[in-house]
Amino acid sequence: MELRQLEYFVAVAEESSFTRAAERVHVAQPGVSAQIRRLERELGHDLLDRSGRTVTLTEVGAAVLPLARTALASVEAARRTVEEMAGLVRGVVRVGMVVSCGIMDLPELLSSFHSRHPGVEITLVEANSDALISSLVDGGLDFALIGYAGAAPDGLATLVLADEPLVAAVAASDPWCGRESVSVAELLERGLISLPPGTGLRGALDEACGARRPRIAFEASAPPMVITLARRGLGPAVLASSMAEELHAVRITDPVPRSRLAFAWRAAGPRSPAARALVELAKNQVTAQ
Template identity: 55%
Template sequence: MELRQLEYFVAVVEEANFTRAAERVHVAQPGVSAQIRRLERELGQELLDRSGRTVRPTAAGEAVLPHARAALAAVAAARGAVDELAGLVRGHVAVGMVTAGPTGTVADMLAGFHAEHPGVGISLAEDTSERLLAALREGRIDVALVGLAGPPPPGVSVQVLVDEPFVAAAPPGDPLAAHDAVTLQALCARELIALPRGTGLRTALDTACARAGLTPRVAFEASDPNVLARLSARGLGVAVLPTTVAAAHATELRSVTITRPGLRGRIALAWRSDGPASSAAAALIGHARLTLPGLAPAQTTDARSMSETSAPDSSSRRNS
C-alpha cells in the first residue's frame, strides 16, 4: 500500500469523478485509475462504485476512507514537524469562506500572510457554512470563515468576529414597515426572502421556527444578502437580513426587530480543535486570529455561550 494510492483514492471520493481527481493531483487519469485498482486488489475489495454518473465509495470504501485521510494527515504532520524544527514554513493551506462573506477583509488577511510566508501556497473556496464545517472536520480545508446560528460542531474551535441580530426588512409601503417589531409567528405568515439552507442565517431561522412549531414560507433564496435586500425593495417579500446589511439599504428598506424569539447570527473563524495538520496551517491560523477584526479572541465550543436564539425582546412599542 502506497501513500499515493491513498491520496488518489481520497481525491476521487471527494471529487466524485476520476477526471477532476486526476487534475487535482496533477496525474493523468489512467495513472489514477491504475493505482486505485492496485489498492483494491491488495485489499481484496472494490472501494469505488463506478456504475453511476458520479463515482461513490462502496461500503468497503467508506470503511477505508477515514483511515486513508488519517494516514495522509499523519504524513503531513510529520513533514510539518520537521519543517518547524528547521524553522521553515512551507507547503499549502486551504481556506474556506462563506458565500458573500467579507471578501475584502479575507483578501487583506491572506495578502498579509503571503507577504510573511511567500513559500506557502494558498487556495480559497466559497461555500455554505454547513459544507465548510464538514470540510474542516474532514481535513479538506485548514481554516474557514463561517456563519454560526448556534455552537460550533464537535471538533471545531472558533473565534467570533461578528455577532449581530437578524431583522425583518420591508419597503416603506409594506404593512410591516409601520411596526417597530414583529413576532416570529407573524413573520412566518409572510412570504420571506432568505439565504439558502446550510447558511448560518437560514439555520437560525429554520431552527427557531422548528422549535416554535412554525414553518417559514421562503419564496426567494439567494446566496448574497444584498440580493435579498434588493428583492425585498422591489416588493417581492420580507427579507431576513443581518442588521448591518439592512442598515446599508436603509433608503429602500425599513428594519423591523424580530421578537419571540429574536434571532442572532455570528461570523466566526473556525479551525479543527485537535490542531492544524501542518506548520503552514498553524501559521495561517495564528495570523488570521491576530489580524482579523472582531470580538475577543477566545476559543469556544460551549453551547451555552453560543445559543441559537436570543431572549425574547419585550422593549418594542408595537408588535405585528
C-alpha cells in the same frame, strides 16, 4: 556512539526484554543485542544485567538512561523544528469562506499572510457554511470563515467576529415599514426572502421557527440579491442587522434569532505548520481591531 544504539538501549530498559524491545523498534532481536553490545564496549561498562529472567539496568545503565532519553528527545525536537520551518516555506493552506461575505476582509488577511510566508500555497473556495464546516471536520479545509446559529459546531474551534440578531428588512412600501418589531409567529405568516439552507442565516431562522417551517417565497444564494429583492417590495428579507442598512429593519422577537460569523478550524488544531501560522495571524489581527 550512534543514535540507534541509544534508541535500542532505551527500548530494552523500558521493556525489560530484548524481544519486546526488538518488536517495538521493528528490528530483529540479534540486531538490537549487537548494537547495545557495541555501545557497552565503547563506554567500557555493561549497561544491562542479562543474568535474570528479565533484563535490568546496571548501576551505570541507570545513570546513562536519563541522558540517553534526553539525547533522543533533543534530536526529535530538532527534527520537528526543521519540519515546522520547511512547512512554512513549502506548505499549503486550504481556506474556505461563506459566499459574498463583506463583514470580514478575508482577502486582506490572506494577503498579509502571503507577505509573511510567500512560499506557502493558498487555495480559497466559497461555499455555504454547512459545506465548509463539513470540510473542516474531515480535513478538506484547514481554515474557514463560517456562519452558524447557536453553539459552535462540534469538532471546531471558533473566533467569533460578529454575533448579531436577525431582522426582517423591508422596503418603504411594505406593510411592516412602520413597525419596530414583529414576532416569529408573525414572520411565519409572510412569504420571506432568505438565503438557502446550509447558510448560517438560514440556520438561525429555522432554529427560531422551531418545529414550524418558514414560508420562503424567494431564495437567493448571496445577501446582495436578497437585499435587492426586498428593495423591490417582494417581501421581508431575513438578514443580519448589519446587512439591512438600505432597508427598514424590523426587529424579530419571541424568540430573537441570532447568527454568528466566525473564523473556524479543527478543535484539535490545524495539522500543517502553514495552517497554524494562519490561525495565529487571524487571532492577532482580530485582537488588534
